[in-house]
Each structure stands twice: as structure tokens, then as C-alpha cells.
Amino acid sequence: MHTDNRKKIVFLGTPQVAEIALRILLEAQQFLKVILVVSQPPSRSARGKGETPSPTHKLAFEKGVPVLTPQSAKDPEFLAAIKALEPDLCVTAAYGNYLPKAFLEIPKYGTLNIHPSLLPLYRGASPVQRALADGVSQTGVSILFSVAAMDAGPIAAQEEYELNNSIKAPDLLNILFEKGAHLLLKTLPKLFSNTLTAHEQDHTKATQADKIKVEESFLDFSQPALTLHNKVRAFAGWPNTKSSFNLNNESIEMKIITTRVSENLTNMKKGDLIFTQKSLNICCGDSQILEILEMQLPGKKVISAVDFQNGLRGKQLKLNL
Template identity: 30%
Template sequence: MNIVFMGTPEFAVPSLDMLIAEGYNVVGVVTQPDKPQGRKKVLTPTPVKAAAERHGLPVFQPVKLRAPEAVARLAEWKPDLIVTAAFGQILPKAVLDMPVRGCVNVHGSLLPKYRGGAPIQRSIINGESVTGVTLMFMAEGLDTGDMISRVEVAITDEDTSGSMFVKLSEAGSKLLQEEMPRLVAGETTAVPQDEAEASYARNLTRDDEKMDWNRTSRELFNHIRGLVPFSGAFTMWDDQVFKVWAAANPEQADVLASSDAGQAEPGTVLQLGKNGIEVRTGDGSLWLTEVQPAGKKVMQAADFARGGTLKPGMVLQ
């Protein structure tokens, strides 16, 4: 049986590695085009491309998979089954109809909740305590296909999007491994999603990264964790971007809150010290523990506080 794998980020690599380790006949890998990375804009392969080359597999990187020439190129591999995991492009009907065993997707949420491109980040930002992975048949809609199986994974207060990507990628690989014998044999069963329970996790934008100090301390804490280690959250200080990479859990912080917290407007710096930077929120305060001033590297907030440029009473916007 010919299997084509489609994926792009690190999230997809464990599933590809599993298919190879289990001896399945992966005839080719489809991933996004290489992109410039870092300040020097070095053209860098996707994690899935790097994994495919490590396994000696042919790689196809179409700009648009729906282009007729891309569909024709894919058809040359004569796939009986297509497996996708965070590929990053919508599969056109011509591709969905190509393999006799269908197209299956490893999706990082408990469908039908959090359909779309940023389910892991938005689960954390929204304060979910549980998420998971769904293995599903693909359909023309966005993550609307019938569900084959699901597994739950807890989100702890120590988790960030980065740690959850690792946990869910491993859970997804195991879920796929368990189902592969039935997929190959054409014996897989699936159930439709309940549209009444559907929600969407649209891709994050720059606006999603900006902190709103009128929100509760808990909401801001979740917001920061949901953007690590990718973009980071940010606020404005002295008309410049001031990034926030970590904060103390507001329910567990054993630091004495400032007595001025109740009188200050949200965003006001209340105090600075060895514990970091305390900032007024909509319902109390939040201690920032890792920050990145404009033009600087990420640093401990306590180290930045010793510089003396940020002072109590200043307001973050």
C-alpha cells in the first residue's frame, strides 16, 4: 500500500517517524516550501522535510496544492492512503478523492471543538484544562470530517503552547499507530461530528498577541502561556514593543501584592524587585518574570528591573 504523508511543523514529525519505524510504505512526503528564518533570513527546511530527508524519502513542496500541476505531481505517487498532520494547506477535492483508503488527519484538539489552524494555542489562551488529539477522515470543510478516534491530554498551569505541542504530537502519533492496521485493511469506523458543539481556532494575528491589562490576572497568565515559545505576548512601553514571555501563576504566587494595586489603573507598574515586575490588572495584579525590551534579548524581569529604566507608576499600554 502506498502512503503519502503531509505535514510541516515539528508537531507532525513523530507521526512520520512512527510510520517509517512500523514499516509502512511511505512513498513520498508533502510539506510547505522552505522559508527564511532568523535575522539573516536563512532559507530553512521545514521540520517534516528534514525528517523526510533523514529517512531518504522524496519530498514535494508545492506553493499551492490545489494547483492542477501539483495535483498531477501527487497523483504520480499513486497513494492508497494520505496521512496529514498540521500540513498548513486545505486539501482540494481532487486530492481528497485520490486515495482509495481516504485522507486522514491528526488534529490537535478534541473535535468538534477548536477546528482550524491554532487549536493548541487557543486552548491555552482560553483557559482549557483538557485538550487532546482527534484522528479524523478529511472532508472539504475545515476539520469537519468524521472522527475515527480521540484521546484526551491534560493542560497544566506549567504548560505552554510549546510543551503542549510536544505532548499532543506524541499522543497523535500513538493514536495513529493504533489505527493504522484498520486503515490499511479498510476496516476503520468513524462517527460524524456534532455541529452544535463546533468551535473554531483561527490562526493568530498580531492583534491577538497584544495584552489587554483590563483583563483578569488569570486571563493574562493564560494569554502569555498560549503564545510561548512562538511570538510571545506584548504590551507597549514608551511607545515601543515590550514583550512578555513568562509570568507567575496568579493563584500560586507567594509574593506580597502592592498595597497600591486597588488605586492604580490597569497596566500600571506597581513594584519592581527580585520577583520581577508587578503590573495592575483588571482584577488585581500579575508578576512578570521574563521580558524582552525592544532591541534586547529575553531576560529575567528581575534583571531588567535592576536597570532602573522602568519605575513604579509608569503605565504599560
């Protein structure tokens, strides 16, 4: 009888970026066997009609891999189920639930996490968004061992990634989780042959990447143009950035989708607003210009600044300051 010598993997992840990583691991069937996928519970649909399973849940279902969706990873029944499977390794990617010590003690080789930053920088829930908001020119992905403290475990592998100043958070998240899954696969043979040297993080250099709050999404045009542009990139996808405008004495709130920064060549004053051929230009706190290229009115589709201007039909647009 044929013996299956592949290492048994339990994968924990929830959103689209985790689905990208899971798909890559499932392609390494020659030496890995994903025996279980753990995801956050299905979300209730807006109209109360049934539930929507997460992207990882859907992929696991398609590939015939069993799925568990505990409310909490501390649940005794869940922990017993994991223990009974005797996994060699657990892998987490944007799972979204705290893993207790009792969980971390189960897998033979530990639990590895794909984290989209160069740890110890940007520990926490929103590493990509916070890095983009800070305007960094380099980030990367870390493969680390999960410990009780968030994102503080020893680093098994890291890969750097250079950034341009236009990439947005959803695209960067996809890139980093894809790179992270490939880096993980390159690291596993060393782990399984006990030749992997993981190194402790320098905890004195740790920075935090707190969860994004919707209240942060307003753009304050008294700030520098580059600060606002970086925020637009960072908050793309969710919750997006928004601003308040005055249209013929009526206040409207508009999402700002795509921007770039340009020099103030026409001596605009702070708070001034003019349309050019391709953009809505606003003079910011540092007297530099934030060019808005795409925007979205409430309940409408994303449109270009050109289409927005055409739709104004002579109405007066001002910034609500």
C-alpha cells in the same frame, strides 16, 4: 522475488510538530512505507541568501524519502504525481495547504489528519493557542478523515490530555502531535482490515480556532490577571505577548515571556507596578496580580525579572496605560 506488502503512505506536513509525527511514522517501517513527503515550499531566508526547507522536508531528505513542495495542492501536475503513486493512505499534520476534492479521492483508504484538539471543538488554524487562551483544563488530539470542509470529517480516534495552568503553546503542540502520531499508528490496523468505525462529529457543538493575528498580542491590563496569563501561554513561541512601559519618560515595548497569577496581598491599585524578589508585579483589572517572571526587550535575549530590575539602576518604570 520478495513482495513488499507494506501500505504506501504519503505524508503531508510542514513545521516542527509535523516533523515529530513524521519521525514516529518512519519508525513503523515494518508495516508502513512512507513513499513521499509533501511540504510547504522552502521559505526565503531573511537576507535573501537561498531558501530554508521546512523541518519535514529536511527529515525526509535525511531519510532518503522523496519530497514535493507545490505552491498549491490544486496544481494539476501535483495531483497527477500523487495519482501515479497509487497511495494507500495520505496523512496530514499541520500541512498548511487546502486539499481539494480531487486530492481526497486519490488514496485508497482516504486521508487522515492529526488535529490537536478534541473535535468538534477548536476547528481551524490555531486550536492549541485558542484553547490555552480560553483557559481550558482539558484538551486532546483527534484523528479524523479529511473532507472538503475544514476539520469537519468523521473521527477515527481521539485521546484526551489534562492540562496544568502553566504549559505554553509550543510544548503542548509537541506533546499533542507526538500523541497523535502514536494514536494514528494504533488506529491504522483497524483501518487497513476494514474494522474501523469512524463517527460523525456533532457539528452543532463546533467551535472555531481562527488564525492568530499579530495585532492580538498586546496585553490590556484592564483585563483580569488570569485572562492575561492564559494569553501569555497561548501566544508563546509566536507572536508572543507584549506591553508598553514608560522608562524614565521614554516609551519601551517589551515582550512578556513567562507569568503567573497571584493574589493582591498588598492592596495594590489597578495599573500599579512593583518589583518583588522574583517578579515584576502588575495589578490588573480584577485587582489580581500578574507576576511577570521573564521578559524580553527589543533585540535582546530573554531575561528574568531579577536581571531586568538590576539593569534598571534606579530608573523609574511605569505602565503605559
